[in-house]
């Protein structure tokens with residue numbers, strides 16, 4: 083790495099006449115938004131006046147005002163546009179625009195994000211591009227199509243695309259002689275600076291005001307309410323002694339092993355343990371002991387405060403019931419949660435008419451102990467609980483008040499345990515004066531070092547908080563928190579109960595909503611097991627907790643009337659993928675005339691993760707074909723070749739299920755795709771009757787193998803001549819309505 087010094091100065095991009103850029107994104111879970119953010123920073127450094135926003139915030143008339151536009155969009159649903167593009171997309175598709183060449187002055191580039199295990203790979207970006215070209219727009223750079231299935235995910239395609247994009251921009255849109263690009267060692271000004279209104283002194287009192295401004299009425303009210311509620315809330319009753327807090331932190335958090343450790347001011351690489359090939363995404367796919375993960379002694383953190391954030395279209399929900407759905411010694415911790423939602427009379431009819439295909443959105447929060455750690459690490463003790471004025475906030479951040487505190491933002495709004503993005507790490511260069519740290523950071527984000535970046539961040543699922551533990555010299559100014567930390571996004575869960583519209587509902591418009599959640603754990607080279615923010619939050623959520631929840635219809639609504647309820651259904655689910663399928667089955671049943679249904683369900687063990695298995699026998703016309711991948715695998719390899727019987731289950735539930743669903747086992751044929759082939763005749767009989775086909779569960783190989791099995795059925799049953807014809811047949815909505823929801 084060359085010279086990495088001279089960081090920290092702030093340089094404002096110059097205003098160059100006619101040099102503007104709009105980076106417009108469509109994103110469901112934030113990846114496209116991150117990429118748009120990175121592209122926006124890059125174009126600002128090239129002195130383009132840059133706007134980064136979601137597509138729906140732009141009108142068609144606005145886009146032609148920018149000299150250049152970059153679109154970044156993921157694909158969702160079944161080849162659909164993300165929700166925050168739908169308004170824009172509808173406008174763009176208006177028939178009256180056809181043949182008008184109305185976008186002839188638009189110069190654009192497009193990058194799509196997709197997953198090639200979906201049949202309609204990157205369709206959103208492809209559709210958008212085709213329409214823009216049809217309306218006369220010109221493409222100034224080649225399109226890119228990222229694929230989640232690649233080794234390094236979207237980055238495998240994105241990074242080379244991005245490097246070339248930068249070079250092209252500079253070559254094709256040169257700067258005036260007087261200007262050069264803003265170098266990496268200079269900072270751009272913050273977009274969302276926060277201003278402190280007063281500060282805590284050494285005695286734990288807030289003193290005066292910062293920057294000479296006197297307190298406004300808002301701030302005075304804020305401070306008064308803090309005093310009143312100080313004894314009720316952890317957030318409003320902070321530790322005033324940094325030493326005490328540090329002591330608590332050390333007591334609660336034993337030394338954390340990291341694979342990059344500082345020793346005598348040097349960074350050394352601890353040799354990572356060899357666990358063989360990592361699974362895609364590092365999600366734990368087996369019992370933690372297999373990976374020699376160090377289980378921490380059970381530590382139940384203090385829960386985050388219940389403050390309900392003003393998130394649009396949310397209602398108040400209360401957790402009624404929370405239970406583990408798999409045995410404690412099972413590899414996967416699956417939770418069944420039941421909420422009571424007060425959805426209000428206004429949205430009630432909409433929600434009820436979509437029952438059977440609903441999604442529940444939950445906004446997780448950070449634990450107070452994690453927030454404490456960050457505050458100490460950054461040296462924000464004096465500012466953490468002082469009133470802070472918000473001017474602008476990033477999209478998606480729902481602050482409780484205009485005047486808030488750093489601690490409140492860190493607890494409720496900012497994702498301090500996200501896996502750090504490249505842009506986050508790159509910015510850290512400005513916030514440490516330690517040259518070794520600067521060198522190490524620069525090395526991590528240098529083009530060509532992607533593998534090292536992944537080994538340090540994504541592979542071990544290292545969090546921002548953990549990264550900052552490694553780089554102790556980094557001190558992020560509190561004024562940049564909104565620019566630096568990602569916003570906590572709502573996480574979507576398929577509602578697993580249906581038939582809501584058929585239940586008698588009291589006038590207060592309360593509904594019970596169930597979800598089935600696999601708490602995601604990761605196996606990593608860092609020996610401690612990892613959990614996602616939401617999994618960690620849900621794990622310790624107590625019955626009675628109140629939350630701001632959003633209930634929304636999902637894109638595919640399969641059961642709107644008795645005709646649809648009567649259509650045959652071939653449902654294929656693995657693990658918690660059963661959730662949306664259970665809702666559909668319950669909804670169909672409420673019409674009293676559900677069509678013939680085959681449910682192929684893949685799990686590990688009949689006794690451990692046959693979710694809702696005891697319920698199925700009460701549904702007429704439903705045939706359940708479970709595939710348990712581990713039940714028939716015997717410990718000695720020589721006896722596992724073929725086994726057509728299975729040992730009698732000892733668990734009473736499993737024994738009961740065995741009598742209801744006798745299944746012939748074969749050691750080589752115990753996945754859903756094998757069962758589909760084994761029941762080819764019956765599947766084909768339903769295929770002839772214009773069925774729905776639902777595929778839900780883990781992404782990757784499962785949906786591809788299932789699709790292949792369905793193609794085989796079409797060929798085996800002579801419905802199609804060969805696989806190519808079968809592929810065409812399956813893609814024709816006139817024959818079958820396919821719906822895939824895999825994650």
Ligand SMILES: Cc1cc2nc3c(=O)[nH]c(=O)nc-3n(C[C@H](O)[C@H](O)[C@H](O)COP(=O)(O)O)c2cc1C
Nearest residue numbers: 109110111112113114156157159161196197203204
């Ligand atoms: C429910 C769901 C449906 C999806 N449907 C498609 C699809 O039809 N085609 C595709 O190429 N990718 C599909 N994907 C993959 C996403 O486009 C991909 O994961 C992308 O990186 C997400 O970016 P985002 O976070 O900006 O939304 C789907 C992902 C999910 C979770």
